[in-house]
Amino acid sequence: MNLILISSLFTIVFSGNIEQTVLRGIPTSLLPKYTLAKTFLCLDGSSTIPFEFVNDDYCDCRDGSDEPGTSACPNGRFFCENKGYIGTIIPSHFVGDGVCDCCDGTDEYETKIVCNNTCFELAQKTRAEREARRALHAAGVAKKLEIISKSVLIKSDREARLRELEEGLQKVEDELKGKEELKQQAEAPENEAKDKHQKLWEEQRAVREAIARDNQMHEMFAELDANNDSLVSIEELQKHTELDSDHENEFTVEEVRLILGADSVNFDEFNVTVFDQISNSYKKLSEQSSETPVDHADVAATTEAQLDQIQAEADEETSAGEDEYEHEEEQQDITTPVATSLEHEKHIHDDTVPEYDDETKKLIQLADHARNEYNEVEGRVQDIKRQIDDLKRQSDVDTGPHGEYSAFIDQCYDYEEREYTYRICMFKDAKQISKGGGSDVTIGYWEGWTGPENNKYLKMKYANGATCWNGPARSLTVTFQCGTEHKPIDVREPTRCEYSMIFETPSACDERIATAAMHQEHEEF
Known part of the structure; x- marks a missing residue:
């Protein structure tokens, strides 16, 4: 290697009595490994070579670490300093290939290619993107803090309301017991009166049926004789x-x-x-x-005598056991004597129970009133229990370490596409609704948070949905990202019957990003 090449690959820096050699293409963090010495230890520890073999355009180390500034090693790496922007690492074989890969053009130091330094423009663009991202997270975090603040109040109100309902439930249940006793007291005489009315009607019906049989039998015998x-x-x-x-x-x-x-x-x-x-x-x-004609007058007279006897027995029983209800007078209205066999024949197949007498109607009214009061209080008990169950269910939902996802409770959101509407009801279920008609398809029921270990609240899973034809049960994974509103922005089906949704929400905005200082002008990857 001639003197010109060596001078281009090394920079000598004097600091006091210490001489340091800085080689091209080496990240600052690795410079101590390349201190000028008699020998150089390959970074993978595989071998030791004379230091003058470093950047001599010949690959001596298996990991290519002896040629950071040349393209000699196919597995080597070259560090672009990119002053004013972000330091990057490129494959060593890009060095001197006539293409400007580093924004500062340092990968073409040996060629006659003139590389425009674009690091400043890239830095400006990156800063703008980062600032936009920071501003988005800052705006989202502001709303997130509002949600957290409200969640604290909501939680406190929920707990107070729950205590109030549980205390009130005991009082209403005690009231219900009293109403149940009154209902039972009112239903006892009502049921007794109804049973007597039914028994009397059945006895009269039996007499009518006997008359009908007797008439038919007389007529049949007369015809056969x-x-x-x-x-x-x-x-x-x-x-x-x-x-x-x-x-x-x-x-x-x-x-x-x-x-x-x-x-x-x-x-x-x-x-x-x-x-x-x-x-x-x-x-x-x-x-x-x-x-031979049937003597209908005799049949009617016999029937009327039988009915009168039944009525008299009923009146006697009523008079002896329930004088306070005065059934003697009212029960007479129930009996309808059969004047003739023709009139009897008209009603022989009538199975309609006759109207109750006035006293029985009064008893029914009293019992109805008691039942209505009982039902009203029972409805209040059930309503309070439903409210308690809802509040407990809401309390049991994991809405994040600070309640940042509490705004999702009992909320549903739609995503519209050409054929379907996807509706997700947070912490409940997700459905696919066809715009062409037909029933909704459940694509999953809330299962839990499934984000990465460092932040599980970035994803949630809905599982055990409707089974696909000849396939698995449908499921949905929701991935959250920072946004200033709660809304789904994309739904796809990357795998058959397994859906994915991207959902923007302030709850996913990061305080660290919102408050982070601008990056230094020089960074290493």
Whole structure:
């Protein structure tokens, strides 16, 4: 190496009696490793070489550390000082390649290439970007401090409200117990009166059904007794072939006798053994013209007598057990005597319970009033419990070490794209809503904070969403970055069924960035 090359690679600095040699392309932090001496130890410790081999344009160290200022080593590194800007390191083979890689042009010191020094312009641009970032964080931190301040008040108010509700709940629950006792006291006579009313109605209905059966049986017997001998014979019943159970052969004498149980039956025998067997299948013969008329007046009189007897028994029981309710007069209104069998037939299939008497209505009104009061107090109890649960749920949410994410509680935010609206309800769930219609798809339920170890509050995870067709359950990762408003700015699906969201919020702004001094003009990477 000639003297000119050596002088270009070394700078001699005299300080007192100490002579120091500074080589090109070496970061300031590594200068002590290159102190002028007889030998040089490769930085990886692999070998020791004569110091004059350093920057001799020949690679002697395996790590290329002996040639920081030349392009001899393919794995070497050259440090750009870049005065006024940021020091950078480039691969050594960029040195002297005719391309200005360092903003101060020091990587082309051996060539005739003239490099414009752009470090000042880059420094100005970097300062502007850093200042803009600092200003953004400063504005965000100001809002973040407001959120933290409010969260302290909200937490204090929440705790006070929770104590107030828990104290009030005990009082309202005691009130509810009293209302429950009053309700039970009012429902007891109401239920008793309703039960008596129902029992009486069922007894009357049973009488009406008995009358209907009796009428049908009389008419059927009269029709079958064609010769009016007060008997139904095999020949008379055999005409009704619809009673033939097998419907395959003729209605034989043996089959008819099996129904009658004899060659003929009288009215009582017909009533006991035959009528119920044939009543559902029996059809009146169209050609039958003569039949013994049923004495409807006698049937009605008998029915009315039976109903009167039922009513009298009910009145007697009511008078003996509940004189204070005076059921004797009101209960008479419940009974509707059957004047004729025709009037009875009109109502025989009416299953509607008759209207309650006035005294029972009064009891129902009293019970309704007691129930309404109980329900009103019970509603207050449930409402207080819901409020307590909500406050406890809010208290349990991790909103950051200082409550900086407390503004998110019970808040939802939308991100619009062409096909979908993505809605995230903080600490609850996230959904994908199709703009073309159809049901919403849950892409995750709040799981927890998942940011890096030094700040876990920079990311949150929503998991166990709706399962993709033939795929995994959907999930969403939310990454927070500094901004002056709470809003999602991007949603993507980098992996099938795994969504990612970028969310701007003052809560993610950094006080250190907001208050950091401007960087020094010279930096090393």
